[in-house]
Amino acid sequence: MITTSRRSLLLGGLAAPLLAAPAIAQAPWAPTRSIRIVVPIAPGGANDIVARLVAERLSPILGQPVVVENRPGAGGNIGAQSLLTTEKDGHTWMLTSANVLTANTFLYGARMPFVPLRDFAPVTRVGVGTLLWVVNAQRPWQSFQEQIAFARADPGRVTMGSSGTGTISHLYFEKVKRETGTDMTHVPYRGGGPAIQDLIAGNIDMMFDVIPALLPHVREGRFRALAVGSADRIGYVPELSNVPGMNELLPGKGVDALNWWSVVAATGTPAAAIDTMHSAILRVLAQEEVRQRLLGLTVLPTSDPTPAAFAEFWRAQIPVWQELVTASGATAE
Secondary structure (H helix, E strand, O other), X not given: OOOOOHHHHOOOOOOOOOOOOOOHHHOOOOOOOOEEEEEOOOOOOHHHHHHHHHHHHHHHHHOOOEEEEEOOOXXXXXXXXXXXXXXXXXXXXXXXXXXXXXXXXXXXXXXXXXXXXXXXEEEEEEEEEOEEEEEEOOOOOOOHHHHHHHHHHOOOOOEEEEOOOOOHHHHHHHHHHHHHOOOOEEEEOOOHHHHHHHHHHOOOOEEEXXXXXXXXXXXXXXXXXXXXXXXXXXXXXXXXXXOOOHHHXXXXXXXXXXXXXXXXXXXXXXXXXXXXXXXXXXXXXXXXHHHHHHHHOOOEEOOOOOHHHHHHHHHHHHXXXXXXXXXXXXXXX
């Protein structure tokens, strides 16, 4: 098992290898039928891919089929809320990115249908990632500094496409704008796919979004990577090891775009079931093939030594995302 600080999650090297967790046979609880893992977004994204990889390896450990169920809508709230209406017996879980457990509370306000820290029980993180700042390769900017200088000289001219208002892409773009004193135009799309297509076509100038969606286009020369969103450079993606992080580009500004994927259950799920699932997930993450596949997705495998340790991390993230949402002025549609 590994426990990592926010900074060390995205530093140059790989995280230390995970140690195998105790055998499931030692746990006092075991599933008696198939297990569902709810993914609160549509199929095909990083959240969904990570969930299916984990589910595939959980099944032989738990001795039951593990099925991924996509329940998209309302920024992930529909899928998350579905957990609260199912039997809390350890057979239904959710694998989600950070937004649902943090930012949505502030984006939806009084319309938020649940209180994440109250209504969901932590299990563990499974991976961490950051964002990539890319421009259309036909644009003249060869560095982040060149683009920022252009944006200062010509306010509103630079256009940034995102996968939607209130996403991690949008929130950290707004933070970079504030910290650089620039006026760049946010163009929200309904998902990252349409934004990427418009960036390829040259209809927008740039994106600041999750690495798995953008990296193939960097590799093929359509996009130019100018920065990573983490405080420091990332060494677990070889093609990006020379791309500067935010500490280099904006020292002292506190920009450290951290996205994390985690597993939770509905509050009221037996503690023994949570302990069993925690141990099983750590056994999955200890498998070298799984680690390599996650790294291939530019997701750094990451776990918490106990559910309580994940709860502590999660609690500390709430004010971080609250500040991002409040400062951006974003609200859910």
